[in-house]
Amino acid sequence: MTKREFLKLLSVGAGMLSLPTNLFADSDDYKAIVILYQGGGNDSLNMFIPTTDYNIYSEIRENLKINNKALQLEVNNGKLDLSTNPYEVENQNFKESYLKGFYTHDNFDIATNALMPELANLINNKNVAVVLNMGNLIEPSSKYELQNDIKPLPPFLFAHNHQTKLMMNGEASKLDYTGWAGRVYDKLKGINDNSIYGMNISLSNTTHIFEAKNNYLVLNPKSPIQYRRIDDNLYNDYYKLTSNNPFKNIYKQMKQHSFDMEGILSDDWDNNSPIWGIKNAYGDELFNLPDNATLSSNGSVNLDDRLLIQLKAVAKWAYIGKNKGLKRQIFFVEHSGYDTHSNQLYQHSKLLRELSLGVGDFYLALQDMGMENDVTLFNVSEFSRSSGDNGDGTDHAWGGSYFVMGGAVNGGQYGKTPNLALGSNDDLKHKGRLIPTTSYTQYYSTILKWFGLDINTLNELLPELSNFKNKDLGFMA
Numbered sequence: 001m002t003k004r005e006f007l008k009l010l011s012v013g014a015g016m017l018s019l020p021t022n023l024f025a026d027s028d029d030y031k032a033i034v035i036l037y038q039g040g041g042n043d044s045l046n047m048f049i050p051t052t053d054y055n056i057y058s059e060i061r062e063n064l065k066i067n068n069k070a071l072q073l074e075v076n077n078g079k080l081d082l083s084t085n086p087y088e089v090e091n092q093n094f095k096e097s098y099l100k101g102f103y104t105h106d107n108f109d110i111a112t113n114a115l116m117p118e119l120a121n122l123i124n125n126k127n128v129a130v131v132l133n134m135g136n137l138i139e140p141s142s143k144y145e146l147q148n149d150i151k152p153l154p155p156f157l158f159a160h161n162h163q164t165k166l167m168m169n170g171e172a173s174k175l176d177y178t179g180w181a182g183r184v185y186d187k188l189k190g191i192n193d194n195s196i197y198g199m200n201i202s203l204s205n206t207t208h209i210f211e212a213k214n215n216y217l218v219l220n221p222k223s224p225i226q227y228r229r230i231d232d233n234l235y236n237d238y239y240k241l242t243s244n245n246p247f248k249n250i251y252k253q254m255k256q257h258s259f260d261m262e263g264i265l266s267d268d269w270d271n272n273s274p275i276w277g278i279k280n281a282y283g284d285e286l287f288n289l290p291d292n293a294t295l296s297s298n299g300s301v302n303l304d305d306r307l308l309i310q311l312k313a314v315a316k317w318a319y320i321g322k323n324k325g326l327k328r329q330i331f332f333v334e335h336s337g338y339d340t341h342s343n344q345l346y347q348h349s350k351l352l353r354e355l356s357l358g359v360g361d362f363y364l365a366l367q368d369m370g371m372e373n374d375v376t377l378f379n380v381s382e383f384s385r386s387s388g389d390n391g392d393g394t395d396h397a398w399g400g401s402y403f404v405m406g407g408a409v410n411g412g413q414y415g416k417t418p419n420l421a422l423g424s425n426d427d428l429k430h431k432g433r434l435i436p437t438t439s440y441t442q443y444y445s446t447i448l449k450w451f452g453l454d455i456n457t458l459n460e461l462l463p464e465l466s467n468f469k470n471k472d473l474g475f476m477a
Helices: 004-010 053-059 096-097 119-125 142-147 161-167 179-185 232-240 246-272 306-323 342-369 440-451 453-459 463-467
Strands: 031-039 046-049 110-113 128-135 200-202 330-334 375-380 401-403 412-416
Touching: 031 342, 031 440, 046 053, 096 342, 110 119, 119 128, 119 342, 119 401, 128 440, 161 375, 179 200, 179 330, 179 440, 179 453, 246 306, 306 330, 306 342, 330 342, 342 401, 342 440, 375 440, 440 453, 440 463, 453 463
Parallel strands: 031 330, 031 375, 128 412, 200 330
Antiparallel strands: 046 110, 128 401, 375 401
16 A cells, blocks of 8 residues: 555545534535645746736747737627637647637736636636736745845745645745645634534645645545445455554554445435536536537647546535535645646647636536535646746746636736836846745635634734735635
């Protein structure tokens, strides 16, 4: 048994033994947070294109700039219409799809890549907020203060593993720390009346963001069943065996608990899941890749449904959770491959299209279930990419733009637009590494306030929050 398998087994056998600290004892509402992690460092400048500073962007991104062409979304009776594929035209290839243009938004300094009409439509409908120039940041800091060691930099800046951990810590100065969502669960232990579901569920792998005192579930997004019994009698005989090895005995007990729990999860998955009565913008069933959703006329760029599958599972588990009387849940999904040092035209175009399809169908599912005001999804990544390209891709950088989606979101643009010019006061080292003006701590605080946490609890769970004057960015109702 590998370490990962053991950790999964441990998390599936999540114990509910400690006494509750229930901040919502008198509350009957349900709220869920969905963390969408873009692994590798997303190039947010080609996802959200700077339109007010487009000339600067164009100069420093000569090889990868999105064309300065505003496109129109096809909306009929308030619904996005993509029944004819806007990307599949004669002789079009993935490069032309990626660089084709963008969708503009009223009173925004950014526009959305043409590969993301679903996300652009949600922005126009005020269901998405975009937060500019955010990242791991210990306290508000200028270029002068950082370069002269007056203010501290996050440790191992620009390193994937360290910056990922800091982002998941919710504290940009400590690598040896628990995950912020895990600490929230510790604080709210008992919030779901000791349900076997607990509060935190990963539809990807084990994740540091949930690591704390209490366990969490790691579920296969296609099915909650992780272990197969070929013959129940054989397993029962195995379980009756005794051993002098205490680890083997503990392992057997945990595995038995996992089998028992698996039966409950499978029953809910099979019998208590939602049935969606709505189609996506292509007229297809939700969470299925459209037949004509390739990025090129010859189908050379095939999309992956991994994010769709995870978000479908989240929608199902959120529906089950609400109908079982749970009050709070946090879900984690992962969409990786964003480390685009090279081959960005192919790699990033594919990822952006998958991302937009995923969040578009997810919001439609929430609406169909009447849960759009109950669930808030937001993206995170360890860092953004350099504002200047390296010819075929972009390099590790710092601040970037992120989005928050849900019916409880105050749609709009938040944060400060950075100066993109190489060597500007917003560029740390003349390489297009933008210094964040908003921290992940503020981002999480705003979302967790909507989740129901008061300022004293937020200061306890997010120790660096006291470094920032603005503790609520305003994008949640």
